[in-house]
Amino acid sequence: MDSEQRISALENRNRIVDAHKRWETSWFRRLCIATITYIVAYAWMTSIGVEVAFLSACIPTGGYLLSTLSLTYARRVWSRYVDAVK
Numbered sequence: 001m002d003s004e005q006r007i008s009a010l011e012n013r014n015r016i017v018d019a020h021k022r023w024e025t026s027w028f029r030r031l032c033i034a035t036i037t038y039i040v041a042y043a044w045m046t047s048i049g050v051e052v053a054f055l056s057a058c059i060p061t062g063g064y065l066l067s068t069l070s071l072t073y074a075r076r077v078w079s080r081y082v083d084a085v086k
Contacts, residue, residue: 030068037061 001009023029038061045053 030065034061034065037064 038057041057041060042053045056050056
């Protein structure tokens with residue numbers, strides 16, 4: 001494999017990695033997971049007889065969304081700490 005092919009392969013890999021990073025941090029992904037969480041929680045609560053399952057299912061869904069918001073802040077703090085240690 002010559003240099004140009006190796007560079008082209010690395011650039012292609014970097015594009016794929018960047019796309020995966022954007023997906024991991026996207027709001028669309030968070031909303032998809034929150035929707036799935038709500039559906040599963042609602043189905044489970046309905047099956048065990050929770051009276052207001054549609055409302056109770058909001059608790060784990062809200063917890064997930066709040067955790068994603070706080071993780072962004074925690075990641076910034078962690079990054080500053082790691083950079084300071086270097």
